[in-house]
Amino acid sequence: MVDKDLDSGNSICNPDKLPLGDLKLTLIDTDGIRRQVPALDLHWLTRDKPFNSYVCILSSYGRTKSGAALEEWHHIAASCLEDFEFLLHLRHHEFWSYMLYDEAAMTAVVTFLQRANPYYRKEVESSTIGEHDAALTNAMTLYAELLNRAVRIIMRLLTAQESATEWITPEHHSSLLYDNYLMSVPVLCDLVIAVGDADANNLNILEQIFETVIRIQPDYLKDLQEGLAFYENAFLSMQIQVDNEGCEGAGGGTLLDPDAETPYDDVVLFALDCAYTLRMLIQLCPELLEACEQLKLVQIIANFYDLTIPLLYRNIYLINAQASSLCWLNEARQQFLNVVRRITQAQLQTGHGKQLVELLQECLSAQTFVIDYQRQYPVEQDIAILVERCPNIKNYKVDFIIAGYQKTLGSCTSGVIAEKQIPCSLKSDDECGEAKALRVQAALPAAAATGNSNSARDIDLEVFAVLDVLPDLGMGFIRRLLPRYDNSEQAIAAILDDNLPPDLVHMTRQEAFIPADPQDKLQRETGVRHYNVHDGDKYDVLTQDNPQCIIKQGKGLPGAPWNAEQLLDDKRDIGQLKKRYEQYSLVEETPHETGAEYDDDYDDSYEALNYGQAPPVQSLLRAKLQQASAASSAYEAQDASEDDQDDDYEMAGGDDERKGSQNANTNTKRNDFCENPEITRARYQQRQMTKYGQRAQANVEGAPKGQGQTQQTTRNRSQKEAHKSSRANHNRKAGAAFKRSKGMMS
8 A cells, every 4th residue: 555645746755856766655555564665666567458569550561551450550559559658647756667677668669669650651651541531541640649659758768857856867867778778779760760850840859869868878879880880781781682682581582472562672671771761860960970981881882872772773673664662772872872962061061171082082983873973962063162171182183083973974874863752652653653664764774774785795695605504404594594684604603503583483494495487577577478498587688688698690600600611711820820930030149240159050960970980089978988888899999099199199299380270279169168160070070081091081882883892891881880879870879978078069
């Protein structure tokens, strides 16, 4: 039993005006015993009814519930409203006791904020309400009351003093909020998305909440700064989900929700939520801008904008060109650009010129981001302001950035991103379809570029490239797969990783390709059907103006001879040979009088004949050849001995005349690279006549036949017959050695 004084008023309960942490209330039990109970205690939890868990009024992907589902939501929402009203009507110490010791009380508030309607979808919700749909009108009114009560509970948590007798010390208040997780960064993010800045009053309330939270506990600012690092992991997660199309539950996996238009709707909504949350956090807490610079959040957004968003557009567009997720993704793009704009404006106002120049320079590699950002916020305007405020900025860096952004924008031919997002549900069905088409064209540079590039691709060549690696696949399956990727390498990687688009996962991979019949196309164009194997191809003279073949008209082929006489009279080959041999006449011949070294105009057979009649000068090579010869006569040995004696005699001196002639010949021979064969032949004949006399002229002809032959003629003939294998033309090796010994080239 509670003391009467406890129910008479708060001033009597706390006459000393103690803070909540030091306050103790007096209770009287049923046996009349008084006892002191702290103001924060489990004793004050007297509620028997459990707190309800809120359910979102929106079904999957932004559709409002209707029918029985809406009635069920209305019942749950009414119970939650009663719970919130109960918490707000509690006395100061009871409210804080429920918040601290009853987890279900705070869970009900957090669950509502997590499942609340995003503020950027409110226009969609209101547009679906008809004038005579009272149930949906009441539902939206009830939701507005729920949101109002939830915000009031958050603000009561942040209020340290409600009256002169109901207050908490700042240290205790900070400890209660921070240590018990009554207020956290996730709660603040959910609150931002639930309230939003669509209305000026809502924005003022959020600003007051953030200012109060950071004032009560400065550690919340550190938590918010650390929470910004989550976005890098969030962007990486979305990129992985988009790349892993075949993974169940990922961006391109099986449709787990029948209401989803594409497998990428979850990823797009997550990106949209991240974009709005990040923009609101920076707007409500400017102290986070410094952390954004340190984390290089702008560069992370630019890379995500350039790599993941175009791929999302292309995949969604190929599956469903009228999907609502294309509009959502376009909104996310706009919000990401607004985030970057706020960061750059903050750097410009604070005079961080060097950081701004480096930021813009690093973003140049993300061409898609650069194009949209330059269209929305031309950098030359910011640079002009920056140069005035920071004159120390180097001009060449500024000129490089301006030229880079302008050149990138000038090379793009796609449409401009929508500056103002117009929800499709605000229009009629026909206008909605047109608006979607226009916005998809405006916000789909990557998909459009991919479509243009696919038209210029050689699909047949890429099909064979895939078959070289995976020969078990069918050409029909490969032709269905290749348009989904930029090249054959990406298609092969997707097949090997089992990461195929959802509509091709269960397709037969051995599907054959049946090409279109050219006769059918020809019949549609001309109305005439032929039955020739070459109908409609590049050799068909009936459909091609310039067929790739020779058209034969009349007898023979074009340019061919008409008859045998014309064929035999063709002298073109002879003319070609004549031109060929005329090229050899281009070698210049120098006359003997002008200093030619060698002029060989005699017959070598004459020298060979003389060599066969008499032995050459003794040399080392000839000696070896003679030793190896199997047949040698005494006459030859005697000739060789006499020849050696003559050589010795000549080397010893001889008479003066011969010595003078020999010295002259030696000097001439030494001066000439190759001695004149005429001189050599004359000297050889002179020596033969001197040594042998008449024997040098061996007569083998003799008298005419029938008149008898002399004994010397018969002997000469026998000698010649016996030794002809080692002399004359029968021993070319010895002849070549002789010519070399005389200084002549063989």
